[in-house]
Amino acid sequence: MRPAQATIDLSALLHNYRLAKTLSRGGALAVVKADAYGHGAVRCARALAAEADGFAVACIEEALELRQAGIQLPILLLEGVFHPDELALCVEQDFWLVVHAWWQLELLEQAALSRPLNCWLKLDSGMHRVGFFPHEYAAAWQRLRACANVADIVMMTHLARADEPERVSTLEQLRQFDSATKGLEGLRSLSNSAATLDWPEMASDWTRPGIMLYGSNPLAASHELGRHLQPVMTLESRVIAVRELPAGEAVGYGARFVTPGPARIGVVAMGYADGYPRHAMDGTPVLVDGQPAALAGRVSMDMLTVDLTRLPQAGVGSKVELWGRHLPVEQVARHADTIAYTLLTGVRRVAWHYHG
Ligand SMILES: *Cc1c(COP(=O)(O)O)cnc(C)c1O
Numbered sequence: 001m002r003p004a005q006a007t008i009d010l011s012a013l014l015h016n017y018r019l020a021k022t023l024s025r026g027g028a029l030a031v032v033k034a035d036a037y038g039h040g041a042v043r044c045a046r047a048l049a050a051e052a053d054g055f056a057v058a059c060i061e062e063a064l065e066l067r068q069a070g071i072q073l074p075i076l077l078l079e080g081v082f083h084p085d086e087l088a089l090c091v092e093q094d095f096w097l098v099v100h101a102w103w104q105l106e107l108l109e110q111a112a113l114s115r116p117l118n119c120w121l122k123l124d125s126g127m128h129r130v131g132f133f134p135h136e137y138a139a140a141w142q143r144l145r146a147c148a149n150v151a152d153i154v155m156m157t158h159l160a161r162a163d164e165p166e167r168v169s170t171l172e173q174l175r176q177f178d179s180a181t182k183g184l185e186g187l188r189s190l191s192n193s194a195a196t197l198d199w200p201e202m203a204s205d206w207t208r209p210g211i212m213l214y215g216s217n218p219l220a221a222s223h224e225l226g227r228h229l230q231p232v233m234t235l236e237s238r239v240i241a242v243r244e245l246p247a248g249e250a251v252g253y254g255a256r257f258v259t260p261g262p263a264r265i266g267v268v269a270m271g272y273a274d275g276y277p278r279h280a281m282d283g284t285p286v287l288v289d290g291q292p293a294a295l296a297g298r299v300s301m302d303m304l305t306v307d308l309t310r311l312p313q314a315g316v317g318s319k320v321e322l323w324g325r326h327l328p329v330e331q332v333a334r335h336a337d338t339i340a341y342t343l344l345t346g347v348r349r350v351a352w353h354y355h356g
Helices: 010-023 033-038 041-048 060-068 085-093 102-110 134-146 168-181 193-198 329-335 340-345
Strands: 005-009 027-031 054-057 075-077 095-099 117-123 150-157 233-245 263-268 285-288 291-295 304-307 319-323 351-355
Touching: 005 010, 010 027, 010 041, 010 193, 010 351, 027 041, 033 041, 033 060, 033 340, 041 054, 041 060, 054 060, 060 075, 060 085, 085 095, 085 117, 095 102, 102 134, 117 134, 117 168, 134 150, 134 168, 150 168, 263 319, 285 329, 319 329, 329 340
Parallel strands: 005 351, 027 054, 054 075, 075 095, 095 117, 117 150
Antiparallel strands: 005 233, 233 263, 233 319, 263 304, 285 291, 285 319, 291 304
């Protein structure tokens, strides 16, 4: 069996959820969209079900997968519905839905539902992706409030730059939210992971932590709270071949890495078809038998190469951690000019193991 594997530590997931919950003034909806950021939505939701206040997913397909697996907690559809047929299913399955545009509001007004739905009315407070503009928000809220198909309304917005040291634009989004929702009755929801960790003053009735649940810190590595997170996914494989090469030899596609002196190159059963980023640079950290080593040469589909020159004891069969328990995925992301989110959601083909 090919040794490439992803191990999911469900007790770390629970630990991270508890941290998010502690930092939330009210409830915390565990965001498990995109198959729980690549960790397996059903397994993760089951692991959290005893303690979570509810879940958030992108769409009804993801929500149905959780219900069919026996998850009975509230589930919020972060993009709401895409088609009128979904509304009856939302009633039947007791889903909550985001309403982010007039056309979605009109679908609700035109539907004949057996029971009213809980809606999360989204404000575009500055990110300019989805949501009602501040000047139309109160009108949208009034129309939703008047709609017989609507039960509770939660007021929500999403932050574009809460993970950055720059604070001015997040403060401006907060100001827009406060002013647009002023005088409107109902619960409020602002914080993603970055805001949950770094903007305690923003804690509202509902937080929506995502990436932090999986143990990845969206903030600078030095952030105190971020250091309490525990990585959930560990991506591992093994060395399957070793090359002893003289100086000046090129390794891999495109001859990107050239040995600066006599070198030992280890070949690892892990490639971009497993989700390891092809754009990882030479020098990207890996751990070989727990020792720091570095990527050397372009990542190929099924294999990658690492420099073992300074690890003479490493050889065929050595264990390689690509990211996880001992190597933060953010570090790898930085070396591949991407973010932890894309790496975690991109893992495939490997063997999956769950524990905890
Ligand atoms: C994905 C998402 C979140 C979670 O964001 P993280 O940065 O992963 O914590 C929260 N709210 C909304 C609306 C989202 O789409």
